[in-house]
Amino acid sequence: MNMPAxxxxxxxxxxxxxxRLQLLGQLGVRCEPLLPADDEDAEALEALRPGELPAHYVxxxxxxxxxxxxxxxxxxxxxxxxxxxxxxxVALGRRILGKPADAAEAARMLSSLSGRTHRVLTxxxxxxGTRRLAGMSVSHVRMAVLPPALVERYIASGEPFGKAxxxxxxxxxxxxxxxxxxxxxxxxxLPLHETAMLLQRAGVSLSLQP
Numbered sequence: 535m536n537m538p539a540x541x542x543x544x545x546x547x548x549x550x551x552x553x554r555l556q557l558l559g560q561l562g563v564r565c566e567p568l569l570p571a572d573d574e575d576a577e578a579l580e581a582l583r584p585g586e587l588p589a590h591y592v593x594x595x596x597x598x599x600x601x602x603x604x605x606x607x608x609x610x611x612x613x614x615x616x617x618x619x620x621x622x623x624v625a626l627g628r629r630i631l632g633k634p635a636d637a638a639e640a641a642r643m644l645s646s647l648s649g650r651t652h653r654v655l656t657x658x659x660x661x662x663g664t665r666r667l668a669g670m671s672v673s674h675v676r677m678a679v680l681p682p683a684l685v686e687r688y689i690a691s692g693e694p695f696g697k698a699x700x701x702x703x704x705x706x707x708x709x710x711x712x713x714x715x716x717x718x719x720x721x722x723x724l725p726l727h728e729t730a731m732l733l734q735r736a737g738v739s740l741s742l743q744p
Contacts, residue, residue: 541737541739542615542616542736542737542738542739543564544563544564544565544615545558545563545564545565545566545615545616545617545618545660545733545736545738546565546566546567546568546603546607546612546615546616546617546618547565547566547567547568547618548568548569548599548600548602548603548606548617548618548619549569549599549618549619549620550569551620551723551724553702553704553722553723553724554620554723554724557719557722557723557724557726557729558618558724558729560726561726561729561730561733561740561741562739562740562741563733563738563739563740565618566615568603568606568607568612568617570602570606571606574606576599576602579595579598579599579602580595580621580633582630582632586630587628588623588625588628588630588653588655589655589670589672591623591630592621592622592623592655592656592657593657593668593670595621595657596619596620596657596658596659596668597659597666597668599619599620599621599659600617600619600660600666603617603619603661604617604661614663615663616660616661616662616663616733616736616737616738617660617661618659618660618729618733619658619659619660620656620657620658620659620723620724620729621656621657622654622655622656622698622720622721623654623698623699624643624652624653624654624655624698624699625652625653625654625655626646626647626650626652626653631643631646631647631652631698631699631700632698633695633696633697633698633700634694634695634697634700639700640689640694640695640700641685641686641689643694643699643700644680644685644688644689644694644700644701645680645685647677647680647699647700647701648677648678648679648680648685649677649678649679649680650676650677651674651675651676651677651713652674652675652677652699653672653673653674653675654672654673654675654698654699654703654716654720654721655670655671655672655673656670656671656717656720656721656723656724656725657669657670658670658671658724658725658728658729658732659732660732660733660735660736662735662737663736667732667735667736668732669725669728669729669731669732670728671716671717671720671725671727671728672716672720673714673715673716673717673718673720673721674713674714674716675703675711675713675714675715675716675721676711676712676713676714677710677711677712678710678711678712680710684710688701688706688707691706693705693707702722703721703722704722
């Protein structure tokens with residue numbers, strides 16, 4: 535008689551995002567970091583290809599991150615366990631708004647989002663040890679009109695940098711988000727429902743199984 539495989543009691547998180555670590559903690563998932571070495575060009579994986587649509591972009595980048603993480607695990611000779619990767623992008627129509635390179639780019643992004651509805655797409659991928667599992671969350675976010683002085687102060691705070699679309703929904707700009715249709719956790723960087731489904735399929739123990 536075949537016995538069911540023992541559930542995994544941890545996952546490797548191939549992300550430096552403290553938000554993703556926090557969100558996984560809400561699921562009761564224990565994480566071990568699987569971060570790039572100094573000689574890895576992780577940012578190159580996020581380079582945009584000409585004419586690429588937002589959904590294809592975020593799924594491709596997430597798959598590339600997972601592939602790099604699997605190679606990293608093998609090189610380091612670490613114990614085998616599921617690996618989780620994710621990527622988030624902001625889209626205004628077909629236009630992808632990534633992480634601003636400087637204050638001027640952050641100002642242009644925030645000005646373009648002001649008073650309009652945009653999409654936030656987060657793709658998630660899990661390597662179970664035998665196969666890749668993937669999912670995606672698409673949310674619609676309505677931002678109130680942002681006064682220029684507020685945008686200037688927000689950029690001066692430093693919060694827009696390292697954030698897709700130059701803002702964090704859980705940060706200082708939260709009071710200027712007038713409507714959300716979708717996943718709040720997905721907008722933060724890890725859609726918990728989709729992630730829980732993937733982890734369950736990968737045999738990971740959750741505090742409350744869906």
